[in-house]
Amino acid sequence: MSINPFYSTQTVRSWSTIWGSILFVWGLILTQIPLLNLLSFEFAFACCLPVSFLGAHSGFRAIKILNSTNSSKLSTIRIWLIGVKKSIYLALIPLIPILLNAFWVRNCNWLAGFLFYLLLPLATLVIAHGYGILIYSFNSFHSQTNLNDQTVGSSYKIVRPAISESKALLYFTLVFLTALLWGIWGFISTPAVDVFSVFMGYYPGAIYDEELFIGFRLALSRLEDLMLITVLLNFQDHWKREQHVLQSTRILNRMKKLAFSFMYTLRLSKLSILTLIVIHFWAWSLDLHRPAFWVRHRLGGYTESVHFQMYYPQAWSKDRVKNLLTELEFNYQELSQFFQQKPTQSFAVYFYQSPKHKKRLMGAGHTLIAKPWQRSIHIHAPYVGDRVITHELAHAFSADIAPQPHHLSMRYGILPHMSLIEGLAVAATWTRGRGSGLLSRLSPHQWTAALRRLDIAPPLKALLQPSSFYSYNSSLAYTMCGSFVRFYRDEQGQDALNQLYANGGQGIDLDELIDRWHTWLDALILDDLIINTAEALLKYPSIFSKVCAHELAARRSQAYELENRGKLAEAYALWQSIDHDVPGDQKSLLKRIHLSHLQGDDQQALKFAHQALQSDHTQNTLSYLVKLRLKEWVIDLDMQVHDQITKQPQSKALVSPSAPPQVIPFETTYLTQKYRAYSELLKQSLNRSLWRRLTIKRYAYALDTPDELRPLLTKKLWSPSLDTKAKQSLLEHAISTAPSSAEVHYLLARSYFNQEQYELAHKHFKSALDLKLSHHSLEYESFRLQALGLFYRAQYKQAHLAFENLRDQSKLHILEGEDYSLRLWSDRSKFFYQYQPLPVF
Incomplete structure (x- = not known):
């Protein structure tokens, strides 16, 4: 068989050299970018971009070469497979620099990295190669005899393509961009924040989600993409063979023959079509396709109020649904006061059972999500008093002060200004965390002042740059931006803040105000305990600087799950593997001590603790x-x-020196x-x-x-082998033997409270307070849980008074953030007492 010299071995080598060089350089570039510089999901995802165009280009060349060598009788599917085989080695070239980079950057899971590379760029090569053939084949080939070639004894025909490779590449670029725009449209118009893409594979959505939760669904999505191009190539192949029907001059005859040809094609392609249909329905059942109606259907529950449409898991009780709906209305009132205006539209609220449930239905796991342009929020495991509801609703509220159509603060009209977006939400919410815990004890102003005393606060002007926001961990960035935005509002007013937000910070000189903010923060009184705690809570790397962020997050989650199932040795092994990949990991250290203790090896646990403390004396690596x-x-x-x-x-x-x-x-x-x-x-x-x-x-x-209480308080209550009921029985017995023990009354009250036996809990909290607890922290918690118990029993008026009474207890070391939270609970109780929600249906 003669081969056209236009497609000589030299030409093929030149083409391979160009693409090989491009992909090698691409791999080198990725080795210099944090999070992309190891064999992992992010690296594989980034490689999909050049590999898509490699696949399409190799598809163009495959069909050109095979047509030029008089191999047009080969089926399109056969051409596809031959072309993939000839070009797949090029798609492996980015692995060379990333594998060499492993000498400097630790890789934590080689198997997962290679699997991601298989499912993302290599699968993309196969799919894009098919689309390249499809695009090129849409343009028919014609041939003509070249007399000049015949003079040198050539007997073949020169086959000239109807379009050039550059034009075909342009057409593929349009297809590629269309696929990207389709994914972006899905992000804009549906609840989903992650995107399954035909060429890029999978974009996981929320950047702060360290655990991907993807698994088999990615493989199914790739299989669906593969079957789609298989069906299209089958259609194209059969259609090419039936082109003679278009030669009929009469329109009616042409239409009849086209219909006959189409039905014939369907019969020949029925296996691939049937497979695609099965996979497509399978993909729907696993929630790969998630328009709003599907997410709402999968949640199952719906109710509404004046300002909210609420979607929730159908299994939730009516009381829980009613209370959450009322909580939404309470937040509506609070945020309306902050923004000094009421929203122009109602809000859609999606509640999910757990992070995994949310990840499956809309793409974000542990990260809470708001889409201001949709006026919607997505939250897992919500509860009354959960301040992340307020935070995400603040994003939705901000839609009315930001330009259309995105309803976001944008830098240069293109980049979301995350510093202002998140800063505004923190300023509106004000309590950090979910409304309780150590982070919520202080205000963002106090935490930011502590960061300045520690000299770890980045310059605000740098933090306000959209490109710099993700360079810092989320707790630090959110807290500082929230403090500044709140200060800006207090100094300049809400209208000025609205203008700052709408303009994306452009055209407004902030230097003088930043200096005043710094001066005001530096005047705040903070003790060493606050400063040390701030360093421990807020000084840690961003996700881009963490080693194997996704892999280690998955291992941690698995270790927690194994521990909960009682598989302590397996959980210990996982934490040990984390310490191997991240030497000195402090969470791993604490968990290994804990698990050693649970397995009865107290000597080993004590050894770990002593060694860590001794090492810290010289290296000072442990957090406070x-x-x-x-x-x-x-x-x-x-x-x-x-x-x-x-x-x-x-x-x-x-012997005492001052006594006998x-x-x-x-x-x-x-x-x-x-x-x-x-x-x-x-x-x-x-x-x-x-x-x-x-x-x-x-x-x-x-x-x-009493001596009989010591074993209970030192061992039995801390034993994981005893369930809540068993511990409660032990405490009830202890009360009978030591009725004057305030601490035992407190512990029993907490046990009753956790079992939702609020009346009994209230009784024993009162007894504990009357008997004088030995530390103010137990007093504070007794007062707080008494007030919460009244609230949960729907005695809202009494709860309001109880929270106000707690705020007046000056001896209980109530800090600024706590006082703010207690005031919110007091206002919440008053609101719940007055508010009458619509019936839940």
């Missing part, structure tokens, strides 16, 4: 909060004193040491949950604590 937890573990696990007690049951003389010698039982010395150790640790923390835990442990070693 981790050091506190390690010190707590050392106090909990130190068995040396216990061994001495068993070996030396006799008394031991302790006296004999003190060794057991008393041991109790006193433990008591003092926990007391000292209590002074080093701001965390109320840690305060409460340490107070109970300290009480267990108080000299006046």
Whole structure:
């Protein structure tokens, strides 16, 4: 068979060299970009871009060469497979620099990395190659005899394509952009934030989601794309063979023959069509296609109020639905006051059961999402008092102060100004976190002031640049931007803030106001405890700087799940693997200590804690909060004193320089040491949950604590083998033996509260307060849970008074953020008392 010299081996080599060079350089570039510089999902996703055009271009050349060599009798599918085989080695070239880069950048899961490369760029090569053939084949070939060639004895015909490769590449670019625009349109018009793309494979959506939750669904999406191009190529192949029907001059005859040819094509392609239909319905059943009607159908529940349409899991109780709907209306009132205007439209609210449920139905897992242009928010596991509802609703509220059609603050009209977008939401919500916990104890102003004292606060002007926002961890960036936006509003007014937001910060000189903000922050009074806590909470790398962010997040999630299922050894092995990939990982350290303890190896747990603390003396790598937890573990696990007690049951003389010698039982010395150790640790923390835990442990070693309570308070209550009911039974028995113990009344009250037995909880909280608890943290929690219990029993008026009473308790060390949260709960109780929602249906 003669081969046209136009498609000589030299030409093929030149083409391969060009594409090989492009892909190698592309791989080199990716090695210099954080998060893309290792064999992982992000690297594979980025490689889909050049590989798409490689696949299309190789498709053009395959059909040209095979036509030029008089191989036009080959089926289109056969040409497709031959072309893929000849070009797939080029798609592997980006692996060379990324594998070499592994000498400098740690790769945590080679198997997952290669699988992502298979499912993304290599699958894209096959699919794009098919589309390249399809595009090129739409233009028929014609031939003519070249007399000049015949003079040199050539007997073949020169086959000239109807379009050039450059024009075919342009057509493919239009197809590629159309696919991208289709994905963008899905992001804009549906609840989904992630995108399954025919060429780019999969865009995971929320950037802060470290865990992908994708698995089999990605493979099914790729299979669906593959079957679609297979069907299209089958149609094209059969259609090409029936082109003679177009030669009829009569329109009626032509139409009849076209219809006959179409039915004939359907019969020949029925297997591939049937396979595509099955896969497509399978994809719907696994929620790969998620228009709004489908998400609402899958959730199943619907109710509405004056300002909200609420979609929720159908299994939720009517009381929960009614309370959440009322909570939405309460947030509507709060945000209307902040923005000093009411929205022009109602809002769609989507509630999901869990992060995995939300990820499956709309693409975001742990990240909460708002789409201001849709006036919609998406939240998992919501509850009354959950401040992320307020945060996401603030995004939706901002739609009325931002330009159409995007309803976002935009820099240069193109880039979302995330500093202002998130800063406004934090300023409107004001409490950090979900409304409780350590982060919510202080206001964003106080946390930002602490960051400045630590000299880890980035320059605000840099943070306000859209390109810089994601360079910092979300807690730091959100807190600082929220503090500045709130200050801007207080100084300039709401109208000025609206203008700043609408303009994307352009045309407004902020230098003087930033200086005034700095001066005001630096004047805030903060103690060392606040500053140390701020460093522990807010100083950590952004997702772009984390090692193997997605892989390690998946391992952590799996380790937690294994621990909950009682598979402690397997969970320990996973945490150990995390420490291997990220040496010195502090979460891994704490979990290995915890799991060693649960498995009965207290000596190993104590060894881990001692080694970490000793190493920190020289390297200073542990965060302040981790050091506190390690010190707590050392106090909990130190068995040396216990061994001495068993070996030396006799008394031991302790000499005081200011008093005559006296004999003190060794057991008393041991109790006193433990008591003092926990007391000292209590002074080093701001965390109320840690305060409460340490107070109970300290009480267990108080000299006046009944001896029969010590085993309960030091071991049994902390045992994971006992369920809530069993622990509650132990506490009920303890009350009968020690009815005057305020701490046991408190613990029993908490147990009743967690079981939603609010009346019994209220009774024992009152008893605990009357008997005088040994630390203000237990008093605060008793008052707070009493008020919450009244709220949950729908005694809203009494709850309002209880929250106001708690705010007046000056001795309970209530900080600014807590006072703000308590005021919200007081206002919420008053609102729930007055509000009458529509019936739930």
